Amino acid sequence: MNGNQFPADGQGKNQMWKTSDKVTHHTLEKKLNRWGWIFVSLSAVLISVFVFIPMVGALIMSFQTGKGVNAHFGGLTNYIRLFTDQTVGKALGNTFIYLIIQVPIMIVLALIISVLLNDDKLKGRTFFRIAIFLPCITSLVSYSLIMKNIFSNDGIFNQMLAHIGLSPILWTTDPFWAKVLIIISITWRWTGYNMVFYLSGMQGIEPSIYEAAEIDGANAVKKFTHMTIPLLKPIILFTTITSTIGTLQLFDEVQNITQGGPANGTVTISQYIYNLCFKYTPNFGYACAVAFIVVILIVILSMIQMKVGGKDNQ
Amino acid sequence: MKRNKTLSVLKYIFLAVLSAVSIFPFFWMIISATNTAAEVNAGKLTFGAHLAENLSSLFHSDLHFGASVGNSMIIALITTVLALLISSVAGYGFEIFRSKARDRVFNILLLSMMIPFCALMIPLYRMFGAAGKAGLTGIGLNTLFSVIMPSICTAFLIFFFRQNAKSFPKDILEAARIDGLNEPRIFIHMYVPVMKSSYAAAAIVTFMSSWNNYLWPLVALQDPQKRTVPLILSAMGSSYTPDYGMIMAGIVIATLPTGILFFMMQKQFVAGMIGSVK
Numbered sequence: 185m186n187g188n189q190f191p192a193d194g195q196g197k198n199q200m201w202k203t204s205d206k207v208t209h210h211t212l213e214k215k216l217n218r219w220g221w222i223f224v225s226l227s228a229v230l231i232s233v234f235v236f237i238p239m240v241g242a243l244i245m246s247f248q249t250g251k252g253v254n255a256h257f258g259g260l261t262n263y264i265r266l267f268t269d270q271t272v273g274k275a276l277g278n279t280f281i282y283l284i285i286q287v288p289i290m291i292v293l294a295l296i297i298s299v300l301l302n303d304d305k306l307k308g309r310t311f312f313r314i315a316i317f318l319p320c321i322t323s324l325v326s327y328s329l330i331m332k333n334i335f336s337n338d339g340i341f342n343q344m345l346a347h348i349g350l351s352p353i354l355w356t357t358d359p360f361w362a363k364v365l366i367i368i369s370i371t372w373r374w375t376g377y378n379m380v381f382y383l384s385g386m387q388g389i390e391p392s393i394y395e396a397a398e399i400d401g402a403n404a405v406k407k408f409t410h411m412t413i414p415l416l417k418p419i420i421l422f423t424t425i426t427s428t429i430g431t432l433q434l435f436d437e438v439q440n441i442t443q444g445g446p447a448n449g450t451v452t453i454s455q456y457i458y459n460l461c462f463k464y465t466p467n468f469g470y471a472c473a474v475a476f477i478v479v480i481l482i483v484i485l486s487m488i489q490m491k492v493g494g495k496d497n498q
Numbered sequence: 499m500k501r502n503k504t505l506s507v508l509k510y511i512f513l514a515v516l517s518a519v520s521i522f523p524f525f526w527m528i529i530s531a532t533n534t535a536a537e538v539n540a541g542k543l544t545f546g547a548h549l550a551e552n553l554s555s556l557f558h559s560d561l562h563f564g565a566s567v568g569n570s571m572i573i574a575l576i577t578t579v580l581a582l583l584i585s586s587v588a589g590y591g592f593e594i595f596r597s598k599a600r601d602r603v604f605n606i607l608l609l610s611m612m613i614p615f616c617a618l619m620i621p622l623y624r625m626f627g628a629a630g631k632a633g634l635t636g637i638g639l640n641t642l643f644s645v646i647m648p649s650i651c652t653a654f655l656i657f658f659f660r661q662n663a664k665s666f667p668k669d670i671l672e673a674a675r676i677d678g679l680n681e682p683r684i685f686i687h688m689y690v691p692v693m694k695s696s697y698a699a700a701a702i703v704t705f706m707s708s709w710n711n712y713l714w715p716l717v718a719l720q721d722p723q724k725r726t727v728p729l730i731l732s733a734m735g736s737s738y739t740p741d742y743g744m745i746m747a748g749i750v751i752a753t754l755p756t757g758i759l760f761f762m763m764q765k766q767f768v769a770g771m772i773g774s775v776k
Binding site (some may be wrong): 212216217219220221222223224226227228230231234235236237238239241242245297300301306307308311312314315316317318319320321322323324325326327328329330331332333334338339340343344372376377380381384429432433435436439440443453454457458461462468471472475476478479482483486 | 509510512513516517519520521523524526527530538539541543584585587588590591592594595596597600603604607610612613614615616617618619620621622623624625647648650651652653656675680681682685706709710712713716717728731732735736742745746749752753756757759760764768771772
């Protein structure tokens with residue numbers, strides 16, 4: 185459609201050099217086609233070597249038992265072990281809690297902020313936008329350590345609570361509050377990131393649509409639920425899928441804020457895989473089997489989201 | 499009318515609270531970097547005079563923080579240059595010379611974005627480990643090579659450059675081809691200069707994700723001298739009695755490059771982040 189044909193331009197010439205042009209056109213296209221493959225080949229090789237081949241390697245390893253060089257085919261042993269492993273259950277449970285609670289809170293919050301900031305008449309709009317986006321410039325390790333410090337049991341947050349006469353919250357020693365802390369932290373870091381997507385999507389919406397709706401008597405809530413959300417649907421879907429994939433792979437925050445504790449109360453699948461390989465006696469085969477839970481979950485959840493989100497797109 | 503006014507006030511209060519919540523951790527980080535560990539623990543909310551002291555203990559700690567800044571910088575810069583080169587060539591190749599077969603290859607490459615890194619980490623670790631054991635010491639674990647290679651080619655960046663190549667004026671290409679320029683020359687002399695802002699945006703995201711990368715360097719770099727900034731900060735944070743004055747000073751240093759990039763090139767910064775959903 186685009187590059188490898190010379191439609192409009194070639195017309196006039198065609199009549200002048202009827203026979204020879206056909207040949208040159210053909211060789212030119214062949215030449216372009218060859219360059220096309222050369223240009224994409226390095227990337228294709230690199231992605232194959234560093235993603236697809238390791239992926240197959242992980243699949244093969246997930247059927248192996250035994251340590252290191254003694255690894256041998258073990259059939260479904262690793263996969264059967266998954267069902268009796270309590271840490272896997274804990275990690276899956278935690279991940280789903282993060283997913284079900286954190287992702288919707290963040291997306292709704294980001295949407296509301298975006299609607300408010302999309303108003304030309306709003307004073308201090310640039311300041312609010314920069315302030316809310318600012319957490320995105322921190323590295324995951326950096327912000328995790330800041331959060332760990334602010335929310336430690338005798339940290340600044342609890343000191344502020346004490347100041348207004350409230351009892352301290354055991355952020356890092358109570359499994360419930362530890363999960364709340366992880367959710368607060370992720371929301372802090374990523375809401376502004378999602379906001380940027382929505383704001384850029386809203387710029388594509390014609391203001392006249394809203395004006396027409398206002399004339400018809402639609403209020404702010406109606407405009408939000410009946411117009412903004414449907415119009416932004418593809419972007420909301422995109423951010424939901426990326427957030428889901430991100431949450432399923434959660435590692436940096438949990439590793440640095442709570443180390444997965446207390447009593448595996450915040451542990452995630454990625455972290456358990458890391459521990460299986462580099463903290464406990466290495467068991468690569470079993471770790472790969474655990475990793476395939478994530479692969480399967482990502483595929484299933486993305487498919488569900490695309491089905492739900494894409495249903496009335498036509 | 500009155501209802502509208504209260505609503506408007508509520509709106510400002512809501513945004514102000516959110517902004518305060520967003521900014522407070524930065525404020526806390528900067529304040530704490532100038533205070534002693536004891537003052538941080540006591541919740542001191544004003545600037546202190548211990549920044550130099552914190553920086554000095556940071557650079558003199560036995561965790562080689564100074565070396566880690568150099569390591570991170572070298573890794574992030576090499577990764578950015580290679581990633582931009584390789585991905586932009588591919589993005590150009592996929593968009594400018596489209597064919598059915600190449601579209602199919604593109605879709606397969608896009609699938610790689612769905613594969614979680616935790617599934618690749620173990621085979622990659624063994625792959626680089628095997629290379630090191632086979633005597634290829636320059637490309638085994640604990641080398642720059644092992645940290646850089648897995649991140650120099652991402653489907654995200656190829657997708658980004660392909661999207662941007664769509665806006666490249668096609669008649670310029672055709673004119674150049676008729677003039678007999680070969681494709682690599684067209685790419686270098688025409689495409690790259692026109693696409694400068696796309697390169698800037700892609701450079702920012704790539705630099706930032708490399709500079710901040712944690713899990714893979716944690717696995718690949720076991721040698722304390724070779725570690726990157728996030729690894730050192732994480733190690734400091736998980737010690738038995740963390741010195742938060744020093745750690746916050748370290749976090750300030752870790753945040754500076756991305757912070758400067760953001761405030762200097764806001765437009766490209768945001769364009770790079772949202773590049774894939776145009």
